[in-house]
């Protein structure tokens with residue numbers, strides 16, 4: 094098991110800075126997920142770790158050793174590509190054995206490694222096929238198999254599930270989690286799917302514009318997002334950001350939210366200016382309950398029935414949009430007025446710059 | 456199917472006919488060309504190949520006599536086969552290798568790629584012309600450019616490469632290889648088709664540039680190699696202009712550049728044995744067809760098709 098250290102890693106193409114100084118330490122055996130919107134540099138960062146893209150500045154260490162100048166094959170990594178990048182003219186077996194043959198490993202050992210990996214991934218019966226004779230999910234397994242046989246100290250995945258249908262995606266996600274549990278190697282996994290990130294990660298690294306916005310365990314990210322961006326990125330439907338006027342911020346924070354006043358303890362003296370936004374996750378909103386603080390009422394504009402949950406879209410009295418996720422199948426119609434309540438301990442306050450304002454522990 | 460189901464799809468016959476006439480109308484330039492200039496002459500030459508036609512007299516049916524003579528009793532036919540096969544078997548592989556090598560170099564993404572591409576393609580455009588063949592004759596003559604270079608560099612007094620029966624054919628092979636441009640363009644397009652991540656995966660797998668070339672590039676390029684090989688082979692069998700110009704139509708010295716087509720031409724237009732020449736033409740057709748068929752049969756053992 095191998096640790097990874099990224100120290101002020103930067104990447105620029107010409108004079109455009111794509112990765113703007115990333116510092117990250119990845120513990121041995123950790124599964125770290127890079128998430129972020131399209132174009133934020135996830136793939137670029139991963140490819141720099143893989144050795145497919147030169148590092149403009151900063152230092153990359155794998156297992157304590159500086160790797161900047163090492164070629165991809167010397168870094169002890171294996172990569173699973175979004176496109177799978179299987180060699181179309183080789184059988185599944187050959188695809189998996191190619192790297193080992195290149196390393197001049199003895200035949201017998203190659204064979205045993207390939208067969209073992211095939212067994213783990215349940216593709217033994219496919220070994221003689223060419224990639225074009227495989228389904229998307231099977232190709233995905235072969236791509237993972239090709240990575241496994243190298244017995245790398247670090248696995249790199251670049252959106253490995255994005256070409257699979259929803260069901261297969263869930264299934265393969267579970268298998269990758271199992272694989273990680275079984276072989277315990279360090280893994281870096283790139284995705285822009287927040288569910289994948291939440292379910293797989295030991296630690297999530299949220300990237301935006303080539304910078305780390307926040308790194309932490311899935312629940313840390315969910316419970317204590319560093320800023321509006323992270324708060325909005327993790328969670329679905331995304332967090333409501335309710336614009337409120339700051340009435341007083343000396344002692345307890347008092348907000349005026351569309352005519353309803355909301356008092357939050359523990360935020361005193363945080364230098365909040367005239368406005369702040371109150372972050373409330375849709376799943377934390379309560380309707381028809383008398384627990385929690387009053388948030389006013391929402392006028393329902395649209396309802397989505399998911400069976401297990403009911404998602405209600407609406408507006409506050411000042412026109413702000415708000416979404417609430419209610420448990421079970423609720424009979425709610427458009428036009429209806431719903432009184433909203435929330436446990437204020439689960440709410441977040443963001444200042445005008447989008448930074449989260451932490452409450453003092455009570 | 457019931458009548459009513461069928462009805463909506465039934466178009467009145469006159470309107471169908473009118474539409475078809477319009478279609479054939481647009482096709483007609485090609486159709487007329489094909490029937491008058493290709494199929495007609497081909498069929499009449501097939502007929503003539505079984506006669507003793509000689510321009511001066513009416514054709515008389517001689518059965519397979521022409522073919523029998525070609526098969527058993529024609530030393531110049533054998534000379535021509537020799538020359539032509541030497542030419543095909545040398546020029547085609549050399550040209551393929553050369554075109555591929557240059558394409559791989561150009562594909563490295565150098566500056567001025569478009570210029571190089573145009574410059575290398577130029578010989579393909581003009582190489583088949585009489586002017587270039589004349590130029591080639593000068594270059595390989597005893598006082599030509601090649602010998603002048605050899606003289607200055609090594610003090611070696613070269614022969615007239617073209618007048619020497621043992622080297623004449625190779626000057627023509629060189630001329631053919633020099634026209635590698637169009638194959639190169641096709642190779643370049645083929646190289647562009649190979650996804651970059653294939654090479655990235657291979658480099659993670661530890662494959663060197665050389666290994667990547669032989670294990671990734673070459674196999675993935677086999678459809679293009681196959682295409683080029685077939686086209687070049689057919690072209691090489693049909694080569695005529697360079698041999699004609701370089702030897703002034705004689706195929707000399709001592710029949711050493713007697714290309715098949717040149718021999719055929721001599722039989723037809725020097726000796727006026729149109730019947731015999733027609734038979735020669737059909738033998739060439741059969742050889743080319745045989746070669747092409749063999750290529751296609753071999754393809755399933757070495758050509759990788761992605762779908």
Ligand SMILES: Nc1ncnc2c1ncn2[C@@H]1O[C@H](COP(=O)(O)OP(=O)(O)OP(=O)(O)O)[C@@H](O)[C@H]1O
Nearest residue numbers: 106111129130131132133134135136137138284285
């Ligand atoms: N070769 C290149 N030259 C210039 N810019 C590039 C190059 N490769 C990537 N970029 C830019 O770098 C940025 C980050 O790209 P990257 O592929 O890492 O994004 P990503 O986070 O993986 O996005 P996605 O989720 O869409 O895959 C993008 O703005 C992209 O336009």
Ligand SMILES: [Mg+2]
Nearest residue numbers: 135136137252
């Ligand atoms: Mg990407």
